[in-house]
Amino acid sequence: MVSLIPFPGRAAAAGRFERLLRPQLSGMYRLAYHLTGSRDDAEDLVQEVCTRLYPRLEELEKIEVLGPWLARVVYNQFVDQRRRRDNSPVECVGELPEQASELPGPEELTDSQLQQEHILQALFRLSDEHRALIAWHDIEGYTLEELAGREGLAIGTLKSRLHRARAHLRKLLGEPFSPAIRVRETGD
Amino acid sequence: MDCSDFRSQLDEYLDGRLVAGHEACVRHLEGCPDCRSRVASERRLREALRQLPTPMPRGSFEDRVLRTAMRAAPSPRRGAWVRYAAAAALLLAVAGGILSLRMPPQAEATLATVPAGGHAEPRTVRLVLTAPRALPGAQIRLELPDHSEFAAYKGQRVLEWTADLVEGPNLLEVTIHGPGKGVALATVSYRGSQRTLPLPLESTAQTRTRNEPELSSEYQHA
Numbered sequence: 001m002v003s004l005i006p007f008p009g010r011a012a013a014a015g016r017f018e019r020l021l022r023p024q025l026s027g028m029y030r031l032a033y034h035l036t037g038s039r040d041d042a043e044d045l046v047q048e049v050c051t052r053l054y055p056r057l058e059e060l061e062k063i064e065v066l067g068p069w070l071a072r073v074v075y076n077q078f079v080d081q082r083r084r085r086d087n088s089p090v091e092c093v094g095e096l097p098e099q100a101s102e103l104p105g106p107e108e109l110t111d112s113q114l115q116q117e118h119i120l121q122a123l124f125r126l127s128d129e130h131r132a133l134i135a136w137h138d139i140e141g142y143t144l145e146e147l148a149g150r151e152g153l154a155i156g157t158l159k160s161r162l163h164r165a166r167a168h169l170r171k172l173l174g175e176p177f178s179p180a181i182r183v184r185e186t187g188d
Numbered sequence: 189m190d191c192s193d194f195r196s197q198l199d200e201y202l203d204g205r206l207v208a209g210h211e212a213c214v215r216h217l218e219g220c221p222d223c224r225s226r227v228a229s230e231r232r233l234r235e236a237l238r239q240l241p242t243p244m245p246r247g248s249f250e251d252r253v254l255r256t257a258m259r260a261a262p263s264p265r266r267g268a269w270v271r272y273a274a275a276a277a278l279l280l281a282v283a284g285g286i287l288s289l290r291m292p293p294q295a296e297a298t299l300a301t302v303p304a305g306g307h308a309e310p311r312t313v314r315l316v317l318t319a320p321r322a323l324p325g326a327q328i329r330l331e332l333p334d335h336s337e338f339a340a341y342k343g344q345r346v347l348e349w350t351a352d353l354v355e356g357p358n359l360l361e362v363t364i365h366g367p368g369k370g371v372a373l374a375t376v377s378y379r380g381s382q383r384t385l386p387l388p389l390e391s392t393a394q395t396r397t398r399n400e401p402e403l404s405s406e407y408q409h410a
Contacts, residue, residue, distance in 0.1 A: 005360040050257035
């Protein structure tokens, strides 16, 4: 029986990949969750991104600031997924996030939790594209320049899309936004 | 500036992107309680968005993601190695050149090289190191000919690493890019002993001209 000598590429590459990616995974997951609205989908999205990135380790190692770069990859992967899935030009009304069903009952909710649930419900009624921009900019705090990246997406276009996304969100929330929840639909 | 003008620039104002119109917005806000209220409302919304909760991923998420990514990646897998081990033995019978590497006094090894699959790029080189006994922590160094590189390490033609060699044959498979000819250098170091052997990466015909022992002896230490 011939014994197998591990080639250094495999073990060493795995270590290098882990050192680069592990500190970034929680941020990638958080963004993925706010993009997808589902823990399962968020985990799957991060998994798909990491699986695609592993063979590109050398490219990863050349990225100076990895966080926004990875976030953009997650964002682009999400947008690509949804575009492939939804060929319809009609805006998709997303499903309610898992978060809503995981919250305690209405009588147990604080005002803050009610507010969060209200926002989440509105957020996941946005189109994927609008929600993705708000998740990117207003929830995760990345800049539009970081989203544009080296590919040179037009900042002006992104700004106007973000503006429309916010306007839609405000409309769904009822403007002006107030910390006090006016109506909570229990669905009962 | 009236309220309509201000509200059309509200996002820009709150994002800090206004340059020319910033002062005008500030002056408008000073005299307009409705727009001040609107700004306060927008700020509350943005603060609430930043504080939206995220459910924790399922247990061992990070370990699971990394492990799956690395397992799914197109790199050598153990299953493939086992197949190559059998293939290597066959190739040795046909084209293998056997080079002896003596590791005095306690360590000995036989090293064989097999150029596999002709000279199309990239190509795979398989090495068999036969150790008379276990050599834990042996240092292995591979230096490829000029203008060659390891497929897994672009631009790199020298690799050094530590491996535990077991008694008997130890197979190593290396995928390289480069010209069809040249001599690689393989060095095995163990507890202060070191031997370097040239590994010709020439054509099969040239390799056959070498003095070849029987295949069975390839798995015996020299």
